Amino acid sequence: MDFVTTKESLLKELELMQGIVEKKSTIPILANIVIDARKEGLELRATDLEVAIRTGCEAKVAKPGSVALSAKRLFDIIRYLPDAEVRLKSDEGNWALITCQKARFRIMGLSPDDFPAIPEFDFGKAIAIERPLLIDMISKVIFAITTDETRYQINGTLMILNKRNLTLVATDGHRLAYVNGRLEKGASEERIEVIVPRKAFQELSRIGAGEGEVLFGHKDNHVFFKAGKTTLSSTIVPGKFPDYEKVIPEGNDRLLKMESTVFAEVVRRVALLSSERSRAVKISLSNGSVEISSNNPEVGEAAETVDVDYSGSPIEVGFNARYLLDFFQAMGPGPVILALKDEATQGLLRPVGQEGRDYRYVVMPMRI
Secondary structure, three states: OEEEEEHHHHHHHHHHHOOOOOOOOOOHHHHEEEEEEEOOEEEEEEEOOOEEEEEEEOOEEEEOEEEEEEHHHHHHHHHOOOOOEEEEEEOOOOEEEEEEOOEEEEEEOEOHHHOOOOOOOOHHHOEEEEHHHHHHHHHHHHHHOOOOOOOHHHOEEEEEEEOOEEEEEEEOOOEEEEEEEEOOOOOOOOOEEEEEEHHHHHHHOOOOOOOOEEEEEEEOOEEEEEEOOEEEEEEOOOOOOOOHHHOOOOOOOEEEEEEHHHHHHHHHHHHHHOOOOOOEEEEEEEOOEEEEEEEEOOOEEEEEEEEOOOOOOOEEEEEEHHHHHHHHHHHOOOEEEEEEOOOOOOEEEEEOOOOOEEEEEEEOOEOO
C-alpha cells in the first residue's frame, strides 16, 4: 500500500475514530483502525464490537492495499507532523512507513484480515432526519441514561420513529427525559422502536458537522446513521424499555414559572451546602415567592428567596440539585415551568413556548 494525503484531511478522520476505539480491550485488533487504500481514495474503519464507524479520506493512491494500525499511535504521529503532505507505505509484513517533509516514522501494524466485519446497510431505503434536529434532541435526553450497566433495558435511549414523529426517551429510574420532534423531510412507513446505546449517540453527535441531514436505517439488531461520507452503526440494546408514559405525571396543577437561568443559578448556589451524598435541595412555594434551600448538619445551611408569579397553595418538595441542573443545561435559556402535585409525586419540568418540540423532564422527589 502506498498513498499520499494531507495532514489536515487524515487528522480530521482519525480524530473522529478515537472515541470508537477500545483503548483497554483484551482483543488487540480493536485498538486499531483499518486503512484501506483504493483508487478512489481511502476508507477508514474502527469498531469496539458494539459501535462502528466507516469514513473516507481523499488521497492519491499509488498502490492499493490495507493495513491495521494503532489508532492512538497513528493519531498522535499525524497530529504532531508539519502541515504538509503525508505519505504512508506498508509492506506485506504490516510495517508502515510514515513520512512528512523530513520526519519519518516506522510502526508495526496488524493484518487487516483479523479485523471484525462491520455490518452494512443499503441507504437507498433510509429515512432522512434533519441533523440539527436530531443532535439537539439527543442533547435533551442523553444525560438521563443510567450509568448502571446491570439495568441493561435503560442503558440507552429509546428511539421511536412513527411516520413524521421522532421521539427520544432516557431514564435512570430517578428521572426521565422525553422529547418529541417532527421530521420535515423523511418519514417512516412503519413504527420503529429501538434502544440506542449511549456511546452510539455520543459519537453520532461528533460526525457530519455541516451536513444538513442524517440518514437513518434499521436492520436486524443494528441501527445505521450516515452523515456525508461517514457511516456509524451500532447494535441495539436488547430488552423492552419501561412504559415511560406511565411515569409522566398528569394533574400536577401547582405551577411555578421562572427563567431557567435564574432557577439554575439559585439551585447551584444553594447546593453548595447540600449533602455531598444526596445533593438535596428543598423547594418551598408560597403565595408570590419560592424559597430554595439546603441543609447539611456537618457544614451548614443555605437559602434564597425569589419573587415569582405563584398563587397556589403552599408546598415543600425536595429534589436532587444535580438532576435539576442537568435539565437546565440541556434546555438552555428561556422560561420554564415546574409542575407539582404534592410532596410525594414526581415533578414535571418543561420549557414554555416550545415550537415544533415537546420536551418534558420528570424528576422523582426526595424526603428532606
